Amino acid sequence: MAAPFDLNDDTVVVVIGTGAGGGVLANELAQKGVSVVALEAGGRYLPEDYVNDEWESFGQLAWVDPRTTSGDWRVAKDFSGLPAWIVKAVGGTTIHWAGASIRFQPHEWKAKTTYGNVQGANLLDWPIDGEEMDPWYTLAETKLGVTRTGGRAGLPGNNNYLVFEKGAKALGYKEVHTGRMAINSDDYDERISCQQTGFCFQGCKWGAKWSAAYTDIPRGEATGNLEVRDHAQVARILHDDTGKVTGVEYFDKDGNLQLQKARVVCVAGNSFESPRLLLNSASSMFPDGLANSSGQVGRNYMRHTTGSVYAIFDKPVKMWRGTTMAGIIQDEARHDPSRGFVGGYELETLSLGLPFMAAFLDPGAWGREFTSALDGYENMAGLWIVGEDMPQETNRVTLNHDVKDALGLPVANVHFDDHPNDVAMRNHAYRQGEAIYDAVGATRTFPTPPYPSTHNLGTNRMSENPRDGVVNRWGQSHDIANLFVSDGSQFTTGASENPTLTIVALAIRQADHIAREMSAGNL
Amino acid sequence: MKTENSPKGLTRRQLLARATAAGAAFVTGSGFLAARDGAWATELSALKPDSFATLVQMARDIYPHDHVGDEYYVIAVKGYDTPDHAEDIEAGIEALNGAAQGRGYDSYLAIGWERDRADLLRSMEDSPFFQRIRGGLVTGLYNQKAVWPLFGYEGASYELGGYIDRGFNDINWL
Numbered sequence: 001m002a003a004p005f006d007l008n009d010d011t012v013v014v015v016i017g018t019g020a021g022g023g024v025l026a027n028e029l030a031q032k033g034v035s036v037v038a039l040e041a042g043g044r045y046l047p048e049d050y051v052n053d054e055w056e057s058f059g060q061l062a063w064v065d066p067r068t069t070s071g072d073w074r075v076a077k078d079f080s081g082l083p084a085w086i087v088k089a090v091g092g093t094t095i096h097w098a099g100a101s102i103r104f105q106p107h108e109w110k111a112k113t114t115y116g117n118v119q120g121a122n123l124l125d126w127p128i129d130g131e132e133m134d135p136w137y138t139l140a141e142t143k144l145g146v147t148r149t150g151g152r153a154g155l156p157g158n159n160n161y162l163v164f165e166k167g168a169k170a171l172g173y174k175e176v177h178t179g180r181m182a183i184n185s186d187d188y189d190e191r192i193s194c195q196q197t198g199f200c201f202q203g204c205k206w207g208a209k210w211s212a213a214y215t216d217i218p219r220g221e222a223t224g225n226l227e228v229r230d231h232a233q234v235a236r237i238l239h240d241d242t243g244k245v246t247g248v249e250y251f252d253k254d255g256n257l258q259l260q261k262a263r264v265v266c267v268a269g270n271s272f273e274s275p276r277l278l279l280n281s282a283s284s285m286f287p288d289g290l291a292n293s294s295g296q297v298g299r300n301y302m303r304h305t306t307g308s309v310y311a312i313f314d315k316p317v318k319m320w321r322g323t324t325m326a327g328i329i330q331d332e333a334r335h336d337p338s339r340g341f342v343g344g345y346e347l348e349t350l351s352l353g354l355p356f357m358a359a360f361l362d363p364g365a366w367g368r369e370f371t372s373a374l375d376g377y378e379n380m381a382g383l384w385i386v387g388e389d390m391p392q393e394t395n396r397v398t399l400n401h402d403v404k405d406a407l408g409l410p411v412a413n414v415h416f417d418d419h420p421n422d423v424a425m426r427n428h429a430y431r432q433g434e435a436i437y438d439a440v441g442a443t444r445t446f447p448t449p450p451y452p453s454t455h456n457l458g459t460n461r462m463s464e465n466p467r468d469g470v471v472n473r474w475g476q477s478h479d480i481a482n483l484f485v486s487d488g489s490q491f492t493t494g495a496s497e498n499p500t501l502t503i504v505a506l507a508i509r510q511a512d513h514i515a516r517e518m519s520a521g522n523l
Numbered sequence: 524m525k526t527e528n529s530p531k532g533l534t535r536r537q538l539l540a541r542a543t544a545a546g547a548a549f550v551t552g553s554g555f556l557a558a559r560d561g562a563w564a565t566e567l568s569a570l571k572p573d574s575f576a577t578l579v580q581m582a583r584d585i586y587p588h589d590h591v592g593d594e595y596y597v598i599a600v601k602g603y604d605t606p607d608h609a610e611d612i613e614a615g616i617e618a619l620n621g622a623a624q625g626r627g628y629d630s631y632l633a634i635g636w637e638r639d640r641a642d643l644l645r646s647m648e649d650s651p652f653f654q655r656i657r658g659g660l661v662t663g664l665y666n667q668k669a670v671w672p673l674f675g676y677e678g679a680s681y682e683l684g685g686y687i688d689r690g691f692n693d694i695n696w697l
Contacts, residue, residue, distance in 0.1 A: 052678070052679030052680060053678070053679060054666075055662060055666050156691075157692060158686075158691045159692055159694040162692060162697055194687075195684060195685030195686075196685045196686040196687040196691035197680050197681050197684075197685030197686065197687075198680055199681070205681045206685075315696045316675065316694075317694060318675070318677075318690070318693075320676065320677065321677075321686040321689075321690060321691045322686055322691035322692070353676060353678070354665055354671055354674050354676040355665050355666045357665075358661055358664075358665035359661050359662075359665075364657075366586060366648075367585070367587070367641055367645075368587055368637075368641075370586070371586050371587050371588050374665075374674065375588060375590070375674070377674045377675060377676060378675030440697065
């Protein structure tokens with residue numbers, strides 16, 4: 001079982017964070033015989049602990065440590081202290097995620113080449129491409145048991161999907177189905193099939209949805225090569241005079257500062273905490289923070305051009321029944337500048353329970369216009385927009401030295417302004433979403449603003465040239481050879497797809513690389 | 524709720540006899556507030572009965588649902604009836620009544636039309652008092668499990684085996 005490693009053991013790989021990036025990386029390394037200490041800020045929760053109750057679950061799982069916001073995005077006004085809806089727990093946001101698992105389109109790896117110069121955007125091509133990623137995607141799909149890949153059947157459509165599908169087909173959309181989902185349509189990998197319970201966002205109580213919490217983490221621990229320390233909040237990454245990282249300081253569950261030595265450090269704390277940690281690790285040798293000679297740490301924050309469309313009909317839909325996000329229209333994901341913007345977007349079914357609908361349908365709204373919408377809750381259908389947003393240097397995570405967390409560390413400030421391309425895309429998607437529901441007889445539609453972000457990307461981006469980004473094609477920092485970034489913060493651009501499958505594929509690939517380099521004596 | 528559930532064992536008749544009017548919907552006595560039809564009543568520990576009645580009306584005017592009874596709005600704002608909150612709430616209610624008087628009404632509760640009360644609230648919607656009450660209602664009202672069925676929402680389903688055999692795809696009008 002889980003091997004405890006000594007704090008002074010400097011042969012271990014330290015992985016910070018245990019979500020789609022860190023959790024997968026830790027297990028993949030452990031399977032290859034590499035000794036890993038994974039440090040997770042949150043606690044351990046398994047399916048029996050999850051709660052079919054939106055606010056109670058939020059209180060159990062969400063990262064609610066202080067953060068601050070700025071910029072013109074509406075989240076900064078409506079949820080000023082909560083820029084993201086992500087999880088603080090072993091397994092990270094793979095507990096909360098919807099399960100949508102789609103590959104980047106080939107052109108999306110080359111956004112700068114494909115889209116050209118977009119004023120105000122800091123576009124860049126990834127140093128890798130779809131062909132190189134193809135086998136890693138296949139491994140990721142197999143790990144997650146993604147439906148409609150590898151011969152696995154699709155999920156059945158629920159009420160919300162059936163409304164969505166009928167409207168989509170009426171509009172002439174062709175690529176409409178119940179999605180490629182990391183939710184079992186049949187028993188797979190010792191997990192049962194989806195029971196159409198809803199509450200996918202609150203942790204799947206059946207374990208039908210893949211989550212690192214109950215797959216990769218325990219399997220890694222079973223090798224004896226992985227120790228996961230929960231309630232371990234990393235404060236700083238340390239380095240020696242040669243500029244190599246040597247370990248990390250973290251606060252343990254009792255609030256005591258510990259120092260874990262390391263041979264390699266992999267940062268996977270999500271796109272807010274990862275750059276925050278690198279910036280908080282500034283030293284006399286690296287006064288601007290670790291891995292930041294480019295000045296790009298924290299910059300180019302992306303969150304997808306999101307938004308929702310809800311619609312009310314004259315008869316019941318009961319959208320909350322069944323899988324939360326098993327439904328997709330991919331026709332608009334193409335790059336087609338004739339629509340007035342570059343890049344594309346996916347439309348995916350989405351439902352919220354009544355408590356969250358009250359909070360998110362039109363945050364801050366009140367009075368009869370708002371409540372008459374909620375009166376139609378039972379007759380409501382909903383979809384979510386996931387589109388590629390433009391990386392901008394000024395959209396960034398910085399340290400807010402005026403606000404400290406419970407441990408006394410400066411918190412992350414998240415600044416975001418919509419790019420005109422983001423606005424044009426969102427408005428197009430709102431129109432299409434409303435048209436879908438109008439085609440099925442909607443009596444009222446709601447272009448609902450973005451929620452606190454779940455897709456947080458790009459703040460330690462991957463680049464061919466060290467001048468343009470923070471990490472190279474392996475997620476290895478340009479500046480420090482034994483420091484890696486292993487989460488969505490390494491995304492060069494966001495593409496239009498839900499990011500988890502790509503994060504997992506990159507983590508599997510990175511584990512292979514790190515193990516190989518360690519064997520070769522290069523790390 | 525029957526009269527035997529009224530505060531301090533009062534019968535509905537006694538309760539109504541003691542009460543002074545507070546708007547159309549409520550009757551108040553010393554330390555309690557009750558529905559005019561006797562459907563519910565609540566004891567108060569810190570707020571003045573008229574103030575609490577005003578708060579309940581304000582809650583309904585912020586999130587009006589005609590099929591949701593006052594008892595749920597009472598529950599949603601009952602948390603303010605504590606010594607910790609009373610001073611701020613009384614001050615907020617006083618300001619609200621002052622604004623109503625500025626428009627020629629005796630009090631907020633004396634404004635007959637919801638539209639006119641909502642106009643008044645709109646004029647003060649950026650105030651910390653309004654935002655506190657509104658923000659608290661988002662969970663205080665809509666996160667009451669007893670309210671959910673009134674909107675058709677079914678809540679947790681895991682304990683019932685999910686909807687795989689209970690209508691996840693039962694839509695019949697498409």
